[in-house]
Amino acid sequence: MPAEGTRMAGLWEREVGRLRPKRFANAFMASRDFVQSLGIQKRLREHRGCVNTVSFNSSGSLLLSGSDDMTLVLWNWEAGTPATSFHTGHENNVLHAQFMPFSGDRSIVTAGADGEVRHLQMREGGPVVVDRFVELEYPVHRLAVEPGSPHTFYSCGGDGSVWHFDLRGKEATKLFSCASINDETTEIIELYAIAMDPRNPCYFALSGSDEYVRLYDRRKNYVNGDSLFGSPVEHFCPPHLIGQNKDGITGLAFSQAGEMLASYSYDNIYLFEREHGLHFNNFKVGEKLLMDETMGATLPLSVEKLPVPQTFKGHQNMQTVKGVNFLGPNYDFVASGSDCGYVFIWRKKGGELIRVMKGDKRIVNCVEQHPSESIFASSGIDTSIKIWGGGGSEDPSIANFDEVCSVFLLKKFMSSDSDSSVYMDDYIFAPVSGSSDGEDEDDDSSGEDTSSDEGDEEDTEEMAEGDESEEEDTEEMADGDEGEEDDKDGDGDMDDE
DSSP, X not given: OOOTTSHHHHHHHHHTTSSOXXXXXXXXXXXXXXHHTEEEEEEEEOOSSOEEEEEEOTTSSOEEEEETTSEEEEEETTTTEEEEEEEOOOSSOEEEEEEOXXXXXXXXXXEETTSEEEEEEEOTTSOEEEEEEEEOSSOEEEEXXXXXXXXXXXXEEXXXXXXXXXXXXXXXXXXXXXXXXXXXXXXXXOEEEEEEOSSOTTEEEEEESSSOEEEEEGGGTSOOTXXXXXXXXXXXXXXXXXXXXXXXXXXXXXXXXXXXXEEETTSOEEEEOGGXXXXXXXXXXXXXXXXXTTTTEEEEOOXXXXXXXXXXXXXXXXXXXXXXXXXXXXXXXXXXXXXTSEEEEEETTTOOEEEEEEOOSSOEEEEEEOSSSSEEEEXXXXXXXXXXXXXXXXXXXXXXXXXXXXXXXXXXXXXXXXTOOOTTOXXXXXXXXXXXXXXXXXXXXXXXXXXXXXXXXXXXXHHHHOOSOXXXXXXXXXXXXXXXXXXXXXXXXXXXX
């Protein structure tokens, strides 16, 4: 019998009937072996612009994607072909799209950079019926569908407003605008992410252009007699960022256990649990005071008294609005894209970085897990979508992300003004005119960690030698990035030589 706790022991237990196949599959998907075996299984090519959103339907048979080209595509991802595609009616980039539950995958809601929220109904054998719910002056960044409801969902956007939608009466209700924590002003913050607690749909979280994640109870926000703003029931923030981080939080995600991930711009990803709540720890947000009930006195806050959340380090989140997600059947891993074009995967317990895999020639923004299988999808500035699964990687070692970061920073420095992006600009996209066919054929087809393009490898070698002049290094690296120079000249797709 193999040694207990090993993969061979699990195989033996499954074969002799001691371990059910489903439990074995879940155990494998929660293992380091599974993460190290991940590789690109398929590339889905149909869009003519950057792919800003991907999501699976409830059964996992279809994948929904939305793009700068203002279209939606429903994919038969296993075959690698589009089942159908259509224009959304948006006049600017589609930033988020979701299936509505229990609708036969025929009811879809979308949000766009044009400030619109739309509902699309696909009628069998007929046209797509589109209803426009709201048209705001600022982009609507994110939607949150109420778990188990085919009718209700929420949105948040650049004007700080939170809206509630009910498809039954085609109703759109503005709940509140999210205010700054500063007690001396009523400044509105820009909102980038909204997420609902799957255990209790009454609770939803918001994040935007400051350092706080706000948790709301929707039962307490419909009526607020003394204020125009919703009143959060809890705030979350890493202690060292309280009053310090003004760059914002771009992504939120809940686990089935109520844990919450928050991806901070110009910082790290953090995992919050109930005990990290500032109100839970008697911290009065905005005044930085801690009430000592035993002494009946208000004392200055010492941030050392607040618990520190689990931290996930290594990726870069500076240029675009990136999501963050859990992976694994029991939410054992954390995954995120990065400005360097790689997918990062950490173990949730302990925050260990396990894999760094090339997923885009420029930036990875979205990572979305299949609802039941060991599959996930990623997308970003490339016009294609990558489908990742086990068994595709030959080299399970962690990429040297110091080298990855060095090459990324050099490319950013060498890029022209037209190629550089502005923080929180959702819309740095490949021009519609470029062909999507073969736009990233030279990408890492297996998802291996260290197999960047040849130019990147030459960059790394030159930087490692350290005995050449700075001018020679830059020339060599520029030679290795001819694809990037080509991108500045025309099509927006960074095809490597």
